[in-house]
Amino acid sequence: MHLSDKAVDPPGEAKPDLDIFLDYAARMGFRDKDGGPLVHWHDPESAFEAWKRCSAGRPCDYTGLTYGKLRGPSGIQWPCNEHAAQGTERLYTDGISWAHPDVCENYGKDLVTGASDSVVEYRSLNPDGKAMIKAAAYLPLHEMPDEEHPFQLTTGRTLYHFHTRTKTGRAPQLNAAAPDVWVEVSAADAAERDLNEGDLVEVSTPRGALRGRLRVTDIRPGLLFVPFHYGYWDTPAGHGPDGNTPGRAANETTITDWDPASKQPLFKTAAAALTLVERGDGRAAPAPTTTASAPSRTGKAGVPPTEGGPTARVTQSGEAPWHGREEGLR
Amino acid sequence: MNGVTLALRALHHGEKHLAEHLTAVAGRHRTEHEIHHVATDVALWSREHVRRLADTGHHYGLDLGEAPDASDSGVLTMLREKAAEAVGRRPEPGLLLLRDLRDLHLGATENSLYWEMLAQAAQAAQAAQAAKDDRLLTLASSCHPQTLRQMRWTNTMIKNLGPQILTSL
Numbered sequence: 001m002h003l004s005d006k007a008v009d010p011p012g013e014a015k016p017d018l019d020i021f022l023d024y025a026a027r028m029g030f031r032d033k034d035g036g037p038l039v040h041w042h043d044p045e046s047a048f049e050a051w052k053r054c055s056a057g058r059p060c061d062y063t064g065l066t067y068g069k070l071r072g073p074s075g076i077q078w079p080c081n082e083h084a085a086q087g088t089e090r091l092y093t094d095g096i097s098w099a100h101p102d103v104c105e106n107y108g109k110d111l112v113t114g115a116s117d118s119v120v121e122y123r124s125l126n127p128d129g130k131a132m133i134k135a136a137a138y139l140p141l142h143e144m145p146d147e148e149h150p151f152q153l154t155t156g157r158t159l160y161h162f163h164t165r166t167k168t169g170r171a172p173q174l175n176a177a178a179p180d181v182w183v184e185v186s187a188a189d190a191a192e193r194d195l196n197e198g199d200l201v202e203v204s205t206p207r208g209a210l211r212g213r214l215r216v217t218d219i220r221p222g223l224l225f226v227p228f229h230y231g232y233w234d235t236p237a238g239h240g241p242d243g244n245t246p247g248r249a250a251n252e253t254t255i256t257d258w259d260p261a262s263k264q265p266l267f268k269t270a271a272a273a274l275t276l277v278e279r280g281d282g283r284a285a286p287a288p289t290t291t292a293s294a295p296s297r298t299g300k301a302g303v304p305p306t307e308g309g310p311t312a313r314v315t316q317s318g319e320a321p322w323h324g325r326e327e328g329l330r
Numbered sequence: 331m332n333g334v335t336l337a338l339r340a341l342h343h344g345e346k347h348l349a350e351h352l353t354a355v356a357g358r359h360r361t362e363h364e365i366h367h368v369a370t371d372v373a374l375w376s377r378e379h380v381r382r383l384a385d386t387g388h389h390y391g392l393d394l395g396e397a398p399d400a401s402d403s404g405v406l407t408m409l410r411e412k413a414a415e416a417v418g419r420r421p422e423p424g425l426l427l428l429r430d431l432r433d434l435h436l437g438a439t440e441n442s443l444y445w446e447m448l449a450q451a452a453q454a455a456q457a458a459q460a461a462k463d464d465r466l467l468t469l470a471s472s473c474h475p476q477t478l479r480q481m482r483w484t485n486t487m488i489k490n491l492g493p494q495i496l497t498s499l
Contacts, residue, residue, distance in 0.1 A: 110479055110482060110483065112368075112371060112372075112479070113368055113371075113372060113479055113480075113482070113483035113486075114364070114368070114483070114486065115479065115482035115483040115485070115486040116482075116486050116489075117482075139371050139374075140374075142367050142370070142371075256363050257363055257367050258363070258364065260364055260367075260368050
């Protein structure tokens with residue numbers, strides 16, 4: 001646990017989320033079982049005190065934590081209670097008891113269907129509550145490539161951005177390295193379709209389409225890759241494609257499907273078609289030349305290497321002071 | 331005709347029917363994405379069972395046909411899916427879905443009982459004869475668990491979807 005204090009005041013007339021929540025609770029008149037106000041805290045610290053009581057006796061017991069302790073030289077590991085006043089460095093040093101059939105509240109699921117296992121099945125399978133390795137048999141893709149959509153599209157990340165780029169897009173060197181969406185294709189597929197680095201292409205799936213400049217890489221033939229970081233918050237349109245802003249959000253093309261056990265959406269895959277929209281003008285795709293989007297080794301030379309530039313360089317002196325935990329202060 | 335061939339025939343019929351039923355339900359409820367995808371996946375199990383039952387049946391003098399491909403359903407599937415998209419957002423499909431899940435569960439349960447009968451008949455025959463024939467027991471022990479998983483899936487979906495569907499009528 002770490003304490004993060006307020007960094008800045010909310011802008012303009014915006015209120016902190018906690019104040020909005022407390023105001024809402026007061027206006028709704030939420031009551032507890034004894035008729036008193038359900039929400040009886042008024043600031044972050046009193047909310048934390050209430051949360052501590054919820055955690056008492058649970059695996060993540062916080063009852064021994066206080067803001068005072070958290071303002072010390074370091075974060076504190078839970079559980080932190082009367083048995084472990086300074087927190088717990090290592091969990092489960094005596095094995096794990098939570099998976100025992102008498103204790104656990106959930107018995108697992110079928111990894112293919114998501115069906116819940118019953119306590120009877122679980123008890124016969126794992127009477128001592130040990131760790132289990134569960135396997136799932138291979139299943140074919142729910143959307144296989146076909147004549148109309150001959151490629152497998154996979155989506156993913158670039159090293160230079162995190163999620164929707166609300167932070168990384170505002171770091172000049174990171175933004176310069178990967179300013180816009182691109183499409184990766186294998187050298188073999190590019191040659192077969194007479195496509196080149198920098199060509200504007202459209203990737204379309206049964207759900208939607210996007211446009212980006214082509215980067216020819218050593219990706220496996222039959223596969224296309226598009227990074228998912230590029231939505232519309234920093235485009236003139238603001239929230240979606242329009243007449244002037246073509247589609248570029250990779251997640252709008254992927255299949256509507258999820259893992260039945262965990263309910264995680266499959267934002268990864270689709271069967272896709274690739275078509276040329278416009279020949280490039282000699283400029284490379286806006287993709288980094290480092291990491292997985294590196295240009296194909298068999299391709300034409302001439303893609304300028306990605307660099308941070310002078311503003312990305314730092315100097316460091318020999319002796320850096322260490323702000324680590326000091327035993328005496330505890 | 332003996333107990334084993336009776337069970338093999340019943341299972342072949344039952345698994346073929348369940349495969350078709352699962353595929354029809356997947357099409358009818360195209361807008362319920364999890365139902366659509368998982369029903370399609372577990373239909374593959376029943377199709378595989380049909381293939382293996384036909385294969386095993388040859389050894390007992392039975393000529394059981396192979397199941398039709400998923401791709402044979404063609405026009406009918408497409409019509410079902412289009413209809414599903416048109417009405418999918420209205421409340422009535424919820425009741426239809428619960429009924430379909432119930433019927434699928436009953437179909438899988440029938441198959442499960444026949445797998446048990448087949449396994450029992452195979453063990454009895456093995457005890458009575460000197461010859462060891464593991465073929466039927468191998469078939470039952472690898473297919474029956476998947477049938478049980480089909481049952482558990484339909485049961486879990488009814489439990490998960492029931493509250494919202496039944497309280498919003």
